[in-house]
Amino acid sequence: MSKKYELRLYVAGKTLKSVTALNNLKQYCEEHLKGEYVIEVIDLLEQPQLAEGDQILAIPTLVKKVPEPVRKIIGDLSNQEKVLVGLDIRPKL
Amino acid sequence: MAKKKATAKAADNLTFLKTPTGINGLDEITLGGFPKGRPTLICGAAGCGKTLFSLEFLVKGVEEFNEPGVFIAFEEKADELALNVTSLGFDLKKLQDEKKLRIDYIHIDKSEIEETGEYDLQGLFIRLGYAIDSIGAKRVVLDTIENLFSGLTNEGILRAELRRLFQFLKDKGVTAIITGESGEKTLTRQGLEEYVSDCVILLDHRVVNQISTRRLRIIKYRGSLHGTNEYPFLIDEDGISVLPVTSLKLDKPVSAEIINSGIPSLDKMFPTGGFYKGSSILTSGTAGTGKTSIAVSFADAACKRGEKCLYFAFEESPAQIIRNMKSIDLNLQKHVDKGLLKFYASRPTMYGLEMHLVAIHKAIQKFKPNVVVLDPITNLITIGSFSEVKSMLVRMIDFLQENQITVMFTALTLSTVINDQTDDGVSSLVDSWLCIKDIEMNGERNRGLYVMKARGMQHSNQIREFVITNKGLSLVDVYLGPDGILTGSARETQMLMEETGQVLHRNALGRKDREVLRKRKLLEAKIESLKTEFESAEEELNKIYIEDEIKRGVLNKTRQQMTDLRSGNKDI
Numbered sequence: 293m294s295k296k297y298e299l300r301l302y303v304a305g306k307t308l309k310s311v312t313a314l315n316n317l318k319q320y321c322e323e324h325l326k327g328e329y330v331i332e333v334i335d336l337l338e339q340p341q342l343a344e345g346d347q348i349l350a351i352p353t354l355v356k357k358v359p360e361p362v363r364k365i366i367g368d369l370s371n372q373e374k375v376l377v378g379l380d381i382r383p384k385l
Numbered sequence: 386m387a388k389k390k391a392t393a394k395a396a397d398n399l400t401f402l403k404t405p406t407g408i409n410g411l412d413e414i415t416l417g418g419f420p421k422g423r424p425t426l427i428c429g430a431a432g433c434g435k436t437l438f439s440l441e442f443l444v445k446g447v448e449e450f451n452e453p454g455v456f457i458a459f460e461e462k463a464d465e466l467a468l469n470v471t472s473l474g475f476d477l478k479k480l481q482d483e484k485k486l487r488i489d490y491i492h493i494d495k496s497e498i499e500e501t502g503e504y505d506l507q508g509l510f511i512r513l514g515y516a517i518d519s520i521g522a523k524r525v526v527l528d529t530i531e532n533l534f535s536g537l538t539n540e541g542i543l544r545a546e547l548r549r550l551f552q553f554l555k556d557k558g559v560t561a562i563i564t565g566e567s568g569e570k571t572l573t574r575q576g577l578e579e580y581v582s583d584c585v586i587l588l589d590h591r592v593v594n595q596i597s598t599r600r601l602r603i604i605k606y607r608g609s610l611h612g613t614n615e616y617p618f619l620i621d622e623d624g625i626s627v628l629p630v631t632s633l634k635l636d637k638p639v640s641a642e643i644i645n646s647g648i649p650s651l652d653k654m655f656p657t658g659g660f661y662k663g664s665s666i667l668t669s670g671t672a673g674t675g676k677t678s679i680a681v682s683f684a685d686a687a688c689k690r691g692e693k694c695l696y697f698a699f700e701e702s703p704a705q706i707i708r709n710m711k712s713i714d715l716n717l718q719k720h721v722d723k724g725l726l727k728f729y730a731s732r733p734t735m736y737g738l739e740m741h742l743v744a745i746h747k748a749i750q751k752f753k754p755n756v757v758v759l760d761p762i763t764n765l766i767t768i769g770s771f772s773e774v775k776s777m778l779v780r781m782i783d784f785l786q787e788n789q790i791t792v793m794f795t796a797l798t799l800s801t802v803i804n805d806q807t808d809d810g811v812s813s814l815v816d817s818w819l820c821i822k823d824i825e826m827n828g829e830r831n832r833g834l835y836v837m838k839a840r841g842m843q844h845s846n847q848i849r850e851f852v853i854t855n856k857g858l859s860l861v862d863v864y865l866g867p868d869g870i871l872t873g874s875a876r877e878t879q880m881l882m883e884e885t886g887q888v889l890h891r892n893a894l895g896r897k898d899r900e901v902l903r904k905r906k907l908l909e910a911k912i913e914s915l916k917t918e919f920e921s922a923e924e925e926l927n928k929i930y931i932e933d934e935i936k937r938g939v940l941n942k943t944r945q946q947m948t949d950l951r952s953g954n955k956d957i
Contacts, residue, residue, distance in 0.1 A: 304507040312502075336508060340515035343508050347492045350537070351507035363497055366537075370502035378499035 297321075297329035297379070298358040302343070304336045304351045309368045313352040316369040324381050356380075401608050404452075404524070404560040407445025408438070409747070410627035414612035415603065419584055424551050424561040426581035428573045429588030434599060434620055435564040436461070437470065438588065439526040441624045442562055444475045446524045447485040454524035455516045455559075456488045459532035463488040473624050484520050489513075493536030500538060506546040510553055517557055525554060525561040531575045551580050572604070583607045589615070598737035601627055617739030619747065628743040639663065644756075644791060647686030648679070650860035651819075654836055654845040660817055661841065663789040665782050669796040670821030674832050675853050676795035677701070679819070680758045681710050681717065682858055683793050688720035692755035696728045697745060699764040703728035714857050727752055733764045738777050741765065746784060757785060761795040782814050816840040821851060824872050831873035834860060850876065 301317060303310035314333065321329045336343050336351070346355050350366040356379055365378040376382040403417035412418050419425045419442075427435050443454035458466055466488060467477035480486035489512060517525065530547070537543055554561045563581055565573030572578045578585055585604040590597060600615045618627040642662040645652050652659045660666055666683075668676050677700075687694040698706060706728070707717045720726035729748050733741070749757065759781075765774050778794075785792045794815070818837035823830055834851040836844040849860035850872045864871040864879055871879050 302508060304511060309503050309505070336511045340511045343512040343515065344489065348508035348512070349491065349493065349506055349533070350504040350509075351511075352504060353508060361497075363499065365499040365501060367500050367502035367504040374499055374501040378501075 296359065297325050297356070298332070299329060299379075300332045300334060300346065300355040300357060302334050302336055302346070302348045302351060302353045302355065307351075310352050312368040312370065313354070316372075316375070317354060320369075320372060320375055320379075324376065354378075403609070404446075405450060406442050407449045408441055408625050408627060409623075410616070410618070411601075411625075414616055414627065415584075415606065416610055416612075419560055419562070420606070420609070421560055422555060422558045423583040424554050424563050424581045425584040425586065426563050426565060426573070426577055427586045427588060428565040428567055428578070430567045430590060433588040433590040434618075434625065435588060436466075436528050437473070437620060438625060439528055439562040439564055440466070440470055440475065440477075441473075443486060443524050443526055444470075444477075444480065447480055452523035453485045453520040454487075454526065455513070455520070455522040456486065456526045456528065457513065457516070458488060458490045459493065459527070459529055462490045473620075473622060475624075487516050487520050487522065489516050493532060495536050498536065504539075504542065506533075506543075506550070509546075510550065513550075513553070514557070517559060523559055525557075525559045526564070527561065528564045529566060530563055531565055531573065531577065534575050547577070547580050593737065596734065596737045598739050600739070617737070617743050619740055619743040621744075621747075623747075626743055626747050628739070628746050638787075638789060640789060644690070645686055646679075647682035647684075647689075648858045648860065650849070651679075651834075651858075654847075654849065654860070655839060656843045660791065660839075662791055663786055664791060664816035664840070665785065665814065666791070666793045666817045666819065667796060667815040668793060668819045668821065669798050670832075671798055671823055674821040674823065675851060675858070676797070676821065677706070677760055678710070678713055678853055678858055679821075680760050680793050680795050681706065681715055682713075684726060684756065684758050685710075685715050685717065685720070687756035687791075688723075688725040691725070693724075693752065694720070694726050694756040694758065695749060695752050695754035696726060696758045696760070697748075698728055698730040698760055699733050700761060701730070703730050712855060713853055714855060727754070738765060738773055742777050742781060745781065749785075749788070749790070754790060757790050757792045759792065759794045761797050763797040779814055817842070822848070824850075824870070826872060827875045829873050829875075833863065833872065 299317070299321070301314060303313070314331075317331060321331065334342055336348065342348075346353075346364075348355075352366070352368065354365040354369060354375075356363045356365075359380070363378050363380070365375055369375050373382075402421035403415070403419060404421045405412050405418040406415070427438055429435050440456065443456055446452040446454050456466070461469070463477075463481075470477065477486060477488065481488065491509070491512070513525070516522065530550075533543055533547075534540070551561075551563075563577060565575070565577045567587075568574040568576070572585065572587065582605070584606045587602045587604050589600045589602070591600060592598075599618050599620065601618050602615045603611045603613065616627050618625055640662040643657050643659040644662050645659040668679050670676050680696075684694045684696055696703075696706075701709070703721075707721070710717055717726060721728070729745075731741070731744070735741075736744075745759075762774070762778060765777070782792065815838075817839040820835055820837045822833045822835070824833045825831075832851040832853075833848045835846075835848045848863055848870070850863045852859055852861055861876075864876040
């Protein structure tokens with residue numbers, strides 16, 4: 293498994309915000325990173341001990357582990373521009 | 386567990402439950418501790434001890450009440466935190482290993498975070514909930530939650546989430562401490578007091594005259610009585626101690642027991658033979674009048690009785706006092722070795738007055754002495770105003786009397802004119818007041834001691850001369866000569882003169898006696914010679930008389946013979 297982008301999405305149950313975030317993420321990735329990414333969804337309600345590792349406070353949080361640097365994007369990812377900048381797909385304007 | 390909770394809830398309806406903090410003195414002013422199962426806000430400026438305060442709350446919770454705690458740190462990492470409090474004797478690592486304490490460091494880095502769209506802080510809640518449940522925590526500290534505001538920009542969401550957070554903590558049934566940095570107009574920068582409304586405590590670190598004092602005030606405590614004053618507190622190697630400074634009651638126990646002062650001649654000035662136990666004694670005098678010597682004698686006497694004495698020295702170091710007192714034949718070292726005498730020396734300028742008071746309280750509570758000496762209280766004035774010192778001493782005496790501790794203060798009077806009303810205004814508080822006065826006369830300076838007041842005891846009204854010799858201290862009756870009071874060498878001279886006079890007088894008397902004797906002998910001799918004279922005169926007289934007799938006898942005889950002859954009696 294050596295994809296270029298390793299993404300983790302932290303959620304807490306299937307809330308509206310979580311579902312929206314996941315859908316948004318999938319859509320952006322398909323558009324821009326097709327075949328180069330892997331998304332791991334972690335439900336903190338099931339695995340609360342994982343929250344500490346990535347310093348998760350807000351839900352939903354998208355963590356870009358690879359490539360470096362580690363970035364976090366919180367919220368339902370409704371703003372595509374910001375997400376793409378956050379993932380270093382598009383340079384900050 | 387569930388049952389326990391149910392009974393707690395039932396009791397909740399009847400009484401206001403509190404969680405004891407275990408912090409020295411704080412439970413006294415909060416009348417039992419923080420509100421149980423509710424959040425308490427601790428706010429204050431940077432460096433006022435918020436983190437330490439909350440950490441001690443957790444550690445004491447574990448150590449004294451067996452209540453596990455969770456510390457959510459937004460500022461310091463767990464290791465740093467542990468290191469910072471090792472100096473206070475808290476072993477966080479050990480508590481963590483025992484699963485009694487959990488430190489969770491929450492790191493928020495704004496540069497790493499991008500916000501887009503709606504979110505909530507469910508992640509924080511989950512972490513918190515997980516931390517609490519993993520060790521069954523009863524106490525939670527969030528230090529400092531305001532850091533969230535610097536990491537996340539959407540204030541609307543944050544505020545809504547904070548409100549939810551406090552509700553969440555209440556639902557969890559944990560007693561929580563939230564710390565917050567002081568704001569300009571509000572108690573905390575982000576107005577946390579809006580959310581935490583049950584109990585708010587303000588910590589303050591004030592610098593007056595370059596000396597800092599930490600203070601604590603309970604701003605609000607819903608549903609409970611509490612002390613409303615500003616209370617000084619101290620952070621030292623034992624953690625935090627808060628001092629409830631004023632007790633409002635005047636219902637201290639009293640004792641009729643008498644303790645001696647260590648100077649027998651001083652005890653004699655009181656018909657009772659000493660001071661009442663638990664009373665306060667002030668020794669005042671100008672420089673070099675021997676106040677410390679009296680105080681040390683007092684301490685020495687206590688130790689000789691087998692009582693414990695705590696000596697607060699604000700002027701000299703313990704070693705210096707021990708050395709100096711050898712000159713008046715007081716061996717303090719042996720009391721120190723036995724653990725009966727303890728010195729507590731500190732420079733008055735080391736910290737503020739209130740801090741001194743806290744420190745003194747602490748030392749007394751730890752050592753539990755029967756007798757306390759403060760030498761001298763006037764040095765404290767260098768760090769506080771007159772009224773501050775007075776109010777400190779009032780509280781101190783109050784505290785000591787409550788604990789039936791006899792205390793001796795020494796005070797330096799600066800002017801030679803004795804101000805009868807006040808010596809730092811303490812006189813109205815102390816029970817006995819010894820005044821040492823300089824008596825300057827004939828080119829020398831001597832000490833006169835008198836009892837200014839002694840509550841509930843008769844006492845001598847005489848000024849005694851106070852002499853310090855290498856055998857110890859004693860009081861000598863001042864000499865009341867024809868020219869007034871005589872002290873020192875003048876007294877000695879007068880006494881010598883009197884003695885000479887007496888010797889001379891005795892001598893004169895002896896001479897007179899001898900003269901009488903001589904005269905008597907003379908007369909007796911005269912009488913003897915007269916007697917002899919008389920005897921010889923008598924003999925002379927007797928001789929004539931006898932001669933006459935003989936003559937008459939012979940004559941008679943002769944006449945008879947003549948008669949016989951004449952009558953012709955020729956027989957012859």
